[in-house]
Amino acid sequence: MRILLAGSFFLAGCAGGATAKYGDAAEWAEQKLIAHYWNGDANFMNNAYPYAEEREGHLNYWWKAHAVDAMVDGYERTGDEAYLTKAEDIVKGIIKRNGSLFNEFYDDMEWLALSALRLYDAGGSETVKNYVLKLWGDIKTAWWEDDLGGMAWKKDQRHNRNACSNGPAAILAVRLYERFGEQEDLAWAKKIFDWEKEHLVDPVSGNVYDGLVLGEDGVIDVNEDWVFTYNQGTYIGAAVELYKLTKDEAYLADAEKTAAAATARHVDEATGVMKDEGSGDGGLFKGILIRYLANLYEAGGNDDIKQMIYDNADALLEKGSTEEIGLFGTAWDRPHAEPLDLTVQLSGVFLLEAAAKLERMGRE
Numbered sequence: 001m002r003i004l005l006a007g008s009f010f011l012a013g014c015a016g017g018a019t020a021k022y023g024d025a026a027e028w029a030e031q032k033l034i035a036h037y038w039n040g041d042a043n044f045m046n047n048a049y050p051y052a053e054e055r056e057g058h059l060n061y062w063w064k065a066h067a068v069d070a071m072v073d074g075y076e077r078t079g080d081e082a083y084l085t086k087a088e089d090i091v092k093g094i095i096k097r098n099g100s101l102f103n104e105f106y107d108d109m110e111w112l113a114l115s116a117l118r119l120y121d122a123g124g125s126e127t128v129k130n131y132v133l134k135l136w137g138d139i140k141t142a143w144w145e146d147d148l149g150g151m152a153w154k155k156d157q158r159h160n161r162n163a164c165s166n167g168p169a170a171i172l173a174v175r176l177y178e179r180f181g182e183q184e185d186l187a188w189a190k191k192i193f194d195w196e197k198e199h200l201v202d203p204v205s206g207n208v209y210d211g212l213v214l215g216e217d218g219v220i221d222v223n224e225d226w227v228f229t230y231n232q233g234t235y236i237g238a239a240v241e242l243y244k245l246t247k248d249e250a251y252l253a254d255a256e257k258t259a260a261a262a263t264a265r266h267v268d269e270a271t272g273v274m275k276d277e278g279s280g281d282g283g284l285f286k287g288i289l290i291r292y293l294a295n296l297y298e299a300g301g302n303d304d305i306k307q308m309i310y311d312n313a314d315a316l317l318e319k320g321s322t323e324e325i326g327l328f329g330t331a332w333d334r335p336h337a338e339p340l341d342l343t344v345q346l347s348g349v350f351l352l353e354a355a356a357k358l359e360r361m362g363r364e
Contacts, residue, residue, distance in 0.1 A: 020356070020359065021359070022310075022313060022352060022355035022356040022358075022359045023077060023356040023359060023360065025313070025317055025352045025355070025356070026073075026074075026077060026349070026352040026353045026355070026356040027074070027077070027078065028323075028326060029326065029328075029348060029349045029352045029353075030070065030071075030073075030074045030083075030349060030353075031326075032325075032326030032327070033070060033345055033346070033349050034086070035326075036049045036326070036327060036345070037049060037067075037342055037345065038086070039051070042093065043089045043092075043093060044064075044089065044090060044093035044097070045063075045064055045067045045090060045093075045342060046342065047060055047063065047341065047342055048339045048340060048341050048342060049327065049338065049339065049340045049342075049345070050338060050339065052339065055339060059094070059097045059098055060342070061094055061098055061103050061105070061108045061112070062105070062107065062108040062111045062112070062281075062284075063281075063284065063341075063342050063343050063346070064090055064093065064094050064342075065094065065108070065111040065112040065114075065115050065116075066111060066115065066284055066287075066288075066343075066346050066350075067090050067342065067346060068087045068090050068091055068112070068115035068116065068118075068119060069114075069115040069118065069291075069350075070346055070349050070350070070353070071083045071084070071086045071087035071090065071119075072084075072087055072115065072118045072119055072122055073349070073350070073353040074353075075087070075122050076122065077353065077356055077357075077360075081123075084119065084122055084123045087115075087119050087122075087123075088119065088123070088125065088128070091112070091116055091119065091128065091131065094112065095131075101131060101134060101135065102134075102135070102138050104154055104155045104156065105153065105154050105155075106139055106142040106151060106152060106153060106154065106155070106165045106169075107153060107162070107164040107165045107168060109135045109138060109139055110135075110139055110165065110168035110169050110172055111168060112131075112135060113131075113132050113135040113136055113139065113172050114168060114171060114172055114175075116128050116131050116132045116135070117132045117172070117175055117176070117179070120132060121179070132176075133176075136172065136173075136176060139151075139169055139172070140188065142155075142158075142165055142169070143192075144158055144161065146214075148161065148199075148214055148220065149161075149191075149195050150166060150192075150195050150196075150199060150212075151165040151166045151169050151192060151195075152165060153165045153211065159213055159214045159215070160211055160212075160213055161199070161211060161212050161213075161214070162210060162211030162212075162231075163196060163200050163208050163209065163210055163211055163228075163231035163234070163235065164210070164211070164230065164231055164234070166192050166193075166195065166196040166200070167196060167208075167231060167233075167234025167235045167237065167238050168234050168237075169188075169192050170188075170189050170192040170193040170196070170234075170238035170241070170242075171189075171234060171237045171238045171241050173185045173186070173188040173189035173192065174186065174189040174238070174241035174242055174245055175241065177189065177245070178245065186245075189238070189241070189242060190242070192238075193238050193239070193242060196208075196235060196238075197235075197254065199212060199220075199222070200212065200222070200231075200235075201235065201254075201258070202224075202261075205257075205261045206254075206257035206258040206259075206260065206261035207227045207232070207258070207261045207262075207265065208227065208231045208232045208235045208258060209222055209223060209224050209226065209227060209231075210223050210226035210227070210228055210231060211223060211226075227265060228277075228282075228285050229262060229266050229274070229277065229285040229286045229288065229289040230284065230285040230286075230288040230289060232258050232259075232261065232262040232266075232289055233262070233285075233288045233289035233290075233291065233292040233293070234288065234292065235254075235255075235258055236255045236258050236259055236262075236289075236292045236293065236295075236296055237291075237292035237295060239251045239252070239254040239255035239258070240252070240255050240292065240295050240296050240299045243255065243299060244299055252299065252300060255296050255299075255301070256296070256301060256302070259293060259296055259301065259305060262289060262293075263304070263305075263308055266286065266289070267308065271315070271333060272308070272311045272312070272315075273311070273312055273315045273331070273332055273333045274286045274289075274290075274312055274332060275331075276330045276331040277330065278330055279330055279340075279341045279343065279344050280341060280343065281343065282343075283330060283341050283342075283343030283344035283346075283347055284343040284344075284346060284347055285347075286347055287343075287346055287347025287348070287349070287350035287351060288347075288350070290309060290312070290347075290350055290351050290354045291350050291354060293305050293308070293309065293354070294309060294354035294357050294358060297309075297358060298357070298358075298361060306358050309351070309354050309355050309358060310355055310358070312332055312351055313351055313352055313354075313355035315332050315333040316328060316332040316333070316348055316351060316352070317352075318333075319332075319333040319334065319335075320332045320333055320334060320335065320336070320348070321335070321336070321348075327340055327345065328340075328344060328345055328347070328348030328349075329344065330344050332348065332351065
C-alpha cells in the first residue's frame with residue numbers, strides 16, 4: 001500500500017503559487033467519506049463501513065447530525081453546492097428514520113440544531129431554519145427549574161445534568177441570538193454557560209466533568225472520573241462564542257484554560273497525537289474537540305493549538321491511512337480496523353477540515 005505523505009501527495013498549487021496541502025487532504029477525505037458511507041438507494045449515510053444490514057438497524061440520530069456538519073464543512077471550503085444537497089438529504093433522512101424531528105435525548109437534538117443552523121447559514125432554506133427553531137423550543141424544556149438548574153440529558157432522566165446537553169445548548173443559544181436578535185436567547189446562553197462553569201468545570205485545571213446526578217436525598221454526585229474530549233470541546237466552543245459576541249476577555253480565558261487541560265490530558269506527550277477514544281459514540285469525541293479548538297484559534301487562541309492540529313493531521317496522513325483507501329481509525333497514527341463506524345471516519349474528516357481552515361486563515 002502507498003502511504004500518504006503529508007509533505008508530498010497533498011501539495012497541489014493554489015492561487016498565487018501557494019500550497020493547499022490540508023485543503024487538498026480535506027477534499028480527499030470528504031470524497032472518501034461519501035464513497036464509503038453514502039447509501040445512494042436511501043440517500044443517507046450508513047452507520048458503518050463496510051455496509052451490513054445488521055449494522056443499519058439503529059438510526060444513530062446524533063451521528064448523522066455530525067455528518068451534516070461534515071457536508072457543510074466541505075461547502076464552506078469549496079462553495080460546491082453538491083455538499084449542501086447532501087446535507088439537506090441527511091437532515092431529511094434523520095427526520096424520516098426517526099419518525100419525528102424531535103428526540104428523547106436533548107443533546108442529540110442540540111447537535112442537529114447546530115448543524116442545521118450552519119446549513120441554514122450556507123443555503124438559506126426557510127424549512128431548515130424552522131427545523132432549528134422548533135428544535136430549540138423543545139431543547140429549552142431541558143432546563144430544570146429547581147434549586148440546582150442545568151440542562152437535563154434525557155427527557156426521562158432529568159436528574160442527570162450533563163456537559164453534553166449544556167455545552168452545545170449554550171453554543172446554539174449564542175448563534176441564534178447573533179442571527180435572529182432575540183435577547184432571550186443571549187440570556188439563555190449566559191445562564192447555561194454559567195451553570196456549566198459552576199457545576200461541571202474544575203476551577204483549577206479547567207477540565208470539564210461529564211455530568212452530575214441529583215439524588216432523591218438532594219445530594220449532588222459529580223462524576224469526576226469521566227472527562228471526555230467532546231465535553232471539553234463544547235465548553236470551549238460556548239466560551240468562544242460568548243467572547244466573540246461580548247468581547248469579555250474572561251470567556252477567552254475560560255476557553256484557553258480548558259483547551260490547555262484538554263491537550264494535556266488527551267494528547268500523547270511522546271507522539272503529539274490525540275489518544276484513541278474507541279469507536280461507537282466515542283469515535284466522534286476528539287473530532288468535536290478539534291472543531292472547537294480551531295474556532296478558539298480563529299478567535300485569538302495561541303499558536304500551540306494550530307501546531308497541535310497540524311501535527312495530528314500530519315500523523316493521520318502519514319501513518320493513519322493510504323491514498324487509495326482513505327479510511328481513518330480510532331488512533332490517528334495507526335491504520336483503521338473494520339467494521340469502521342461513521343463516527344470514527346467523521347472525526348478524521350473534521351481534523352483535516354480544521355487543518356484546512358487554519359491553512360486558509362494563514363493565506364488571508
